[in-house]
Amino acid sequence: MLRSIPLQTPRVIRRAVHNTVRPTVRIAASALTALAAVSLLPMSRQPSTALQAQAVTVPLGQLLTDASTRNRLPDSLISYRAQVETEISMLLRREEGTEVVGAIEQVASALRWNRAGGYEQRVTGYRMQQLGVNMSMLTLLQSGWLNPNLYGNRLRVRSQASNAPASARGNARVGRGDGSDTLPAIHPLATDREQYYRFTGGDTVVTMRAGDRVIPIVQVRVQPREDLRRDVVLFDGEIALDASRGTLVRMRGHFVRRNGQRRGLRSTFGDAVAFVEYENAERLGAYWLPARQRIELQAMLPFIGDGRAVIRIVSRFSDMEVNDTVLSAATLAAADSLRLVAPRRLSYAPADSLERFDAWRASIGELSTGLHTDDFDDVAPDRWRTNGAPRFDLAAPRASDVMHFNRVEGLYTGAGVKWTLRDRAPGVVVRANAGYAWAEQTVRGRLQATRTRGPWTLEARGGRSLDNTNDFRVPFDSGDSFGAFFGSLDPYDYVSRSSAALGVVRTIGARRAIIRTEVGVGDDRYRPSQYVRSPIGGDPYRPNRGVDAGSYVRSALLVEWHPDVAAEFIAPGIGARFSYERGDGTLSWQRVEARVSGRRPIGPFVAVGRADVGQVSGARIPAQQLFELGRYQNLPGYEDKEFAGSRAAVARAGLLYTSPFFRSPIRLGRRLWFPALAPGLSVGVQSGWSDAPTAAAMSAIDRLAITDPTLLAAWAPVSRPTERIRASVTAGARFFGGGIFVGGTRPVDHAAPWKLLVSFGQAW
Numbered sequence: 001m002l003r004s005i006p007l008q009t010p011r012v013i014r015r016a017v018h019n020t021v022r023p024t025v026r027i028a029a030s031a032l033t034a035l036a037a038v039s040l041l042p043m044s045r046q047p048s049t050a051l052q053a054q055a056v057t058v059p060l061g062q063l064l065t066d067a068s069t070r071n072r073l074p075d076s077l078i079s080y081r082a083q084v085e086t087e088i089s090m091l092l093r094r095e096e097g098t099e100v101v102g103a104i105e106q107v108a109s110a111l112r113w114n115r116a117g118g119y120e121q122r123v124t125g126y127r128m129q130q131l132g133v134n135m136s137m138l139t140l141l142q143s144g145w146l147n148p149n150l151y152g153n154r155l156r157v158r159s160q161a162s163n164a165p166a167s168a169r170g171n172a173r174v175g176r177g178d179g180s181d182t183l184p185a186i187h188p189l190a191t192d193r194e195q196y197y198r199f200t201g202g203d204t205v206v207t208m209r210a211g212d213r214v215i216p217i218v219q220v221r222v223q224p225r226e227d228l229r230r231d232v233v234l235f236d237g238e239i240a241l242d243a244s245r246g247t248l249v250r251m252r253g254h255f256v257r258r259n260g261q262r263r264g265l266r267s268t269f270g271d272a273v274a275f276v277e278y279e280n281a282e283r284l285g286a287y288w289l290p291a292r293q294r295i296e297l298q299a300m301l302p303f304i305g306d307g308r309a310v311i312r313i314v315s316r317f318s319d320m321e322v323n324d325t326v327l328s329a330a331t332l333a334a335a336d337s338l339r340l341v342a343p344r345r346l347s348y349a350p351a352d353s354l355e356r357f358d359a360w361r362a363s364i365g366e367l368s369t370g371l372h373t374d375d376f377d378d379v380a381p382d383r384w385r386t387n388g389a390p391r392f393d394l395a396a397p398r399a400s401d402v403m404h405f406n407r408v409e410g411l412y413t414g415a416g417v418k419w420t421l422r423d424r425a426p427g428v429v430v431r432a433n434a435g436y437a438w439a440e441q442t443v444r445g446r447l448q449a450t451r452t453r454g455p456w457t458l459e460a461r462g463g464r465s466l467d468n469t470n471d472f473r474v475p476f477d478s479g480d481s482f483g484a485f486f487g488s489l490d491p492y493d494y495v496s497r498s499s500a501a502l503g504v505v506r507t508i509g510a511r512r513a514i515i516r517t518e519v520g521v522g523d524d525r526y527r528p529s530q531y532v533r534s535p536i537g538g539d540p541y542r543p544n545r546g547v548d549a550g551s552y553v554r555s556a557l558l559v560e561w562h563p564d565v566a567a568e569f570i571a572p573g574i575g576a577r578f579s580y581e582r583g584d585g586t587l588s589w590q591r592v593e594a595r596v597s598g599r600r601p602i603g604p605f606v607a608v609g610r611a612d613v614g615q616v617s618g619a620r621i622p623a624q625q626l627f628e629l630g631r632y633q634n635l636p637g638y639e640d641k642e643f644a645g646s647r648a649a650v651a652r653a654g655l656l657y658t659s660p661f662f663r664s665p666i667r668l669g670r671r672l673w674f675p676a677l678a679p680g681l682s683v684g685v686q687s688g689w690s691d692a693p694t695a696a697a698m699s700a701i702d703r704l705a706i707t708d709p710t711l712l713a714a715w716a717p718v719s720r721p722t723e724r725i726r727a728s729v730t731a732g733a734r735f736f737g738g739g740i741f742v743g744g745t746r747p748v749d750h751a752a753p754w755k756l757l758v759s760f761g762q763a764w
Helices: 025-034 060-070 265-269 329-336 351-356 373-379 481-486 695-702
Strands: 002-004 051-055 079-093 099-114 119-130 154-158 166-169 172-175 182-186 197-210 213-224 233-242 247-258 271-283 287-300 308-322 344-348 391-394 403-406 410-420 428-437 442-453 456-468 494-508 513-525 550-561 573-585 589-602 605-617 627-629 643-645 647-658 666-668 672-674 680-691 726-735 740-747 755-760
Touching: 060 197, 060 213, 060 247, 079 287, 119 351, 197 233, 213 247, 233 373, 247 287, 247 373, 271 308, 271 373, 287 373, 403 481, 410 442, 627 647, 627 680, 643 680, 643 695, 647 726
Parallel strands: 119 344, 182 233
Antiparallel strands: 002 247, 051 197, 079 099, 079 308, 099 119, 154 182, 166 172, 172 344, 197 213, 213 233, 233 247, 247 271, 271 287, 287 308, 391 410, 403 410, 410 428, 428 442, 442 456, 456 494, 494 513, 513 550, 550 573, 573 589, 589 605, 605 647, 627 643, 647 680, 666 672, 680 726, 726 740, 740 755
């Protein structure tokens, strides 16, 4: 019985300010809380050369024997040095597969290695972008994160005690790196491999071209033996072998250790795994040495949501010089006898050198383009796999299904279960979650069944929920419990909705596009606010706005292009979204929305932009289907939901600049690192327009007003059309890679004073 080596989790403190904090700091802090330490290090998919597969018969036993023989360190390989560029991303994966990047740290390093075990990694450049102020991932990587080669009978991987203290030597900061933070793992090609592993596959050859040479690559599945009684660290995954020379080209999987150690809550309620993928390249026609390495730390705690917190470390090697060092005969003899293990050293160039570094080969976010957490699902722990015996797990789809707070429900607590049928009914998953809104005294929940076959997913769902009616929202924005409870700030409106639907989802390419169609029934009802203000005090909440009650048949189409790209988050790229929805029944309407969103780094600048447009029509437009704009709805220079209409458009653009000053990461104490202060400038323009061209639209705006029984006051009119294009600007300074903004905002379509604006995240 084997289990993944656990991750240690220190406490992380996070603060939030509304508007940008709701989908931003929460994402980054969730990843830190769940993945605060690396348990094992050592890999990258997507080889840079073109591949072509063909089925052949390969004698696996003989191939492994040849590979094991040739996996010893070549006598002529003495040393090498290389430049390495690394991207450390912190992100959150939702249960449906969408990823959002909350922080990226880019690190340039110079690596030196020799066969005596010498390893020295010196950080020469550093920059980052993030959505909030969080601990730097360098805190977790104090003895380096690169694996210099895959030769030998054992691989050195990091243990739980990975946060060794650092000490200063001269003007460089140096990690402990004495080897005490690593464990020996049995190499899949070790001479004693048969005692620990079983091997399958080897019957498919992939042809890879490297220059003029055609290299046949054989894929072999490696799994630890189930009858082990020793306490050892083993590899579980795939290896790729050069069939012509019997050398190791690539490893992909994760390291596990025998289940004789302590078991924590993770063992029962969740999983935390360090996936690795190493890709080698042939050097001088004789050596297979690192070309690209990827480490993926994924944690899932289903009792607080079925998503995953992820730390992704992608490194690319360049300018490699082989045999750049001369070692003495005595040193070589000691190294070959395996009695000499030199310390691993991670050091940092002086702060002024780090700040002047400008030799970046890749723009920030480029190294992770095209990667996804699902890349490792075939070698993942049993809980995440789609094959095997049926599983029943505690697993709520989202953290908000376990606990949240708003002014209508008050405190909501719930739980969920997940039944994955796997081999009994491939692709079928049944979910159920339920909870109780304590102030509202209402039970809510939903039941969902899905069946996935290749790129197609069929789903059926039904339930009762309190839905958010805000428009043109940031992805992942389903409310702000933190701001509502601690800041008495809840700028959302809610409708109590019962619904049932059947849907079909088609994924195109590697999540390049997603098409969803569905049809079902629904029923909307109004629910008043249960709280006048936060339970801990503060300003009064705005009453929940009016809702037209009624039932309907709903049909919808949604098309998303690059669904993981959003201007509000860190990953670069361009994404788009189109949706059409209609209701027929007591409530009838048609609604169309379109969005284009993009983000692009240009040297020290980052350009961001987003445009949304929408229209709703009908003989009697439901009030909850109107578009609303204002301070927290894309126009920060105006009041909350000051404008509304049946037609609306919003366009936003921003330019962020990071200065060359104070770009060195900040060290606090011996172990804790924070991202660089990295001050910069930020300017943004936001424009919006809404219109109510029909009597039905004006009547719907009037019905947004309600009489709040708790305040005995009528709130009308609550919104109005903009009458013309409204615009506001923001300008100020940003710190910590854009994570904190301090500046001001004001409308520009009429005379108005500047207002102070302090926010977390990269809204503009």
